[in-house]
Amino acid sequence: MDRATSPFETQHKLLLLETLYDAGLSLGSLPSEDALVEDVLGRAVGVLDASRGYLATFGEGGARKAEARVGFPRRQPEGVVAEDEFLRDVMRSPSAVSRFLRTAVSAAVGVAIRAGGRTVGALVLADKEQRRGGRLSFDEDAARFLTSLAGLSGMAIENRRHLERLTRERERLEEENRRLLDETGRSAAGRLFIGDSPAARRVLDLVGRVANSRISVLLTGESGTGKELVARMIHARSERAEKPFVPINCAALPEPLLESELFGIERGVATGVEPRLGKFEVASGGTLFLDEIGDMPLSLQAKLLRVLQEREIERVGGRRRLPIDVRVLAATHARLPERISRGEFREDLYYRLRVVEIPLPPLRERREDIPKLVRHFLERFAARDGREVPHVDRDAFASLLAHDYPGNIRELENVLEGAAALSQAGVIHREDLQWLPTLGAGGGKVALDGDSAPANLRDLEELHVQRVLKLAGGNKSRAARLLGISRRTLYRKKYLGR
Ligand SMILES: Nc1ncnc2c1ncn2[C@@H]1O[C@H](COP(=O)(O)OP(=O)(O)O)[C@@H](O)[C@H]1O
Numbered sequence: 001m002d003r004a005t006s007p008f009e010t011q012h013k014l015l016l017l018e019t020l021y022d023a024g025l026s027l028g029s030l031p032s033e034d035a036l037v038e039d040v041l042g043r044a045v046g047v048l049d050a051s052r053g054y055l056a057t058f059g060e061g062g063a064r065k066a067e068a069r070v071g072f073p074r075r076q077p078e079g080v081v082a083e084d085e086f087l088r089d090v091m092r093s094p095s096a097v098s099r100f101l102r103t104a105v106s107a108a109v110g111v112a113i114r115a116g117g118r119t120v121g122a123l124v125l126a127d128k129e130q131r132r133g134g135r136l137s138f139d140e141d142a143a144r145f146l147t148s149l150a151g152l153s154g155m156a157i158e159n160r161r162h163l164e165r166l167t168r169e170r171e172r173l174e175e176e177n178r179r180l181l182d183e184t185g186r187s188a189a190g191r192l193f194i195g196d197s198p199a200a201r202r203v204l205d206l207v208g209r210v211a212n213s214r215i216s217v218l219l220t221g222e223s224g225t226g227k228e229l230v231a232r233m234i235h236a237r238s239e240r241a242e243k244p245f246v247p248i249n250c251a252a253l254p255e256p257l258l259e260s261e262l263f264g265i266e267r268g269v270a271t272g273v274e275p276r277l278g279k280f281e282v283a284s285g286g287t288l289f290l291d292e293i294g295d296m297p298l299s300l301q302a303k304l305l306r307v308l309q310e311r312e313i314e315r316v317g318g319r320r321r322l323p324i325d326v327r328v329l330a331a332t333h334a335r336l337p338e339r340i341s342r343g344e345f346r347e348d349l350y351y352r353l354r355v356v357e358i359p360l361p362p363l364r365e366r367r368e369d370i371p372k373l374v375r376h377f378l379e380r381f382a383a384r385d386g387r388e389v390p391h392v393d394r395d396a397f398a399s400l401l402a403h404d405y406p407g408n409i410r411e412l413e414n415v416l417e418g419a420a421a422l423s424q425a426g427v428i429h430r431e432d433l434q435w436l437p438t439l440g441a442g443g444g445k446v447a448l449d450g451d452s453a454p455a456n457l458r459d460l461e462e463l464h465v466q467r468v469l470k471l472a473g474g475n476k477s478r479a480a481r482l483l484g485i486s487r488r489t490l491y492r493k494k495y496l497g498r
């Protein structure tokens with residue numbers, strides 16, 4: 001009987017193979033490492049007729065991660081660590097397993113679970129139940145089966161931990177992204193140029209045509225129309241995209257400071273003055289954006305013109321001429337031809353900067369872009385604040401469409417940022433568009449005329465109510481909504497019907 005294989009043994013081998021096959025299919029989809037450990041131990045104990053079993057997995061540094069046991073009291077075994085030496089010992093003899101499990105066992109078999117070149121767990125079975133035709137000790141088949149099962153388990157554990165690491169990393173990146181959005185108020189999407197009105201498309205078309213050259217481009221338009229955004233787009237789409245984009249506001253600094261900001265300053269110009277690179281040098285290889293060029297003092301205009309013609313700069317207090325490789329983009333809200341005729345701007349510099357001009361239309365001349373811009377900004381704020389994108393109700397939307405936006409897109413952006421913060425239950429109402437002047441359906445804004453406005457608050461209030469009523473075409477409900485008060489309050493004010 002010893003040499004020949006009994007039908008029982010054949011059947012048993014088949015069962016072992018089927019168990020392995022099934023484990024291979026299902027271990028990968030268990031919800032947690034705890035569930036995996038339970039599953040694996042259950043299979044091993046069941047199919048090898050063990051009356052006790054213990055399976056533990058270890059994380060980084062040998063700390064226990066998951067644990068399953070059959071037939072052992074909960075407090076044992078203690079002090080399992082992930083050391084190959086220790087595990088080899090455990091697997092050698094029942095007495096070692098007895099020591100390990102702190103309880104006497106008659107037969108034992110154990111195996112280390114390895115993954116990614118490390119021991120990540122140990123599986124031990126003890127005390128074989130005697131079945132019909134079976135033996136009292138665990139045999140070679142049992143050891144081979146356990147080794148295969150441990151191999152499958154190791155792979156499943158490694159995959160699961162890898163997935164956990166990726167999930168954690170993704171969460172960390174999402175968190176990081178939120179933080180950056182908070183800090184800058186801008187996402188990559190925030191750099192998008194929104195708008196498909198004919199006017200906006202003309203701008204985009206020009207951007208596409210001038211981007212990949214080094215010609216100077218003059219961006220003109222009212223404040224807030226997107227001049228800087230377009231300058232950044234031109235840079236981003238040019239061969240210089242990897243090099244710096246350096247903006248400088250020519251209206252913000254007094255002349256001497258502006259000069260050293262632009263061209264740099266040498267050591268020893270004056271006591272206490274640190275030598276410093278100018279923006280022209282900082283922007284080397286990239287793009288220099290001269291914002292509000294119309295406000296540059298005349299004397300500096302002359303120096304700038306020379307730099308642009310000769311492609312060399314001279315630092316303040318310096319004697320050397322340094323070659324520069326910079327593309328220049330300039331912007332202004334001023335009408336430069338008018339300034340030229342008044343002698344405030346050099347005509348030769350104007351033509352030098354304005355090889356191509358891209359005029360940015362005011363928002364009120366391309367109102368059809370407003371809905372898209374509204375959506376764009378609300379989505380951006382929502383992403384930044386981790387909130388749902390609010391809905392804009394009809395009244396609020398009509399007001400947004402009708403307003404004239406002297407501050408253009410920047411104004412729209414600010415109004416929406418305030419509204420998104422004020423909105424409740426995910427809806428933006430007319431009242432949430434705080435400082436948008438009251439509007440009628442026909443557009444146009446109502447502002448109290450500073451000179452003729454009454455000083456008395458009550459008179460002022462009355463005048464305002466009357467104006468809003470007129471705007472609302474006499475519709476009291478609408479007027480109340482525009483005023484941000486209830487109809488009842490409007491009646492109580494007694495300004496009606498006078
Ligand atoms: N077409 C556009 N799509 C989306 N955002 C825009 C657009 N134009 C301007 N903005 C945004 O409006 C704000 C003002 O734009 P900016 O380029 O600074 O205007 P300017 O330089 O003309 O004063 C910025 O936050 C900018 O991102």
Ligand SMILES: [Mg+2]
Nearest residue numbers: 224227228291
């Ligand atoms: Mg600007």
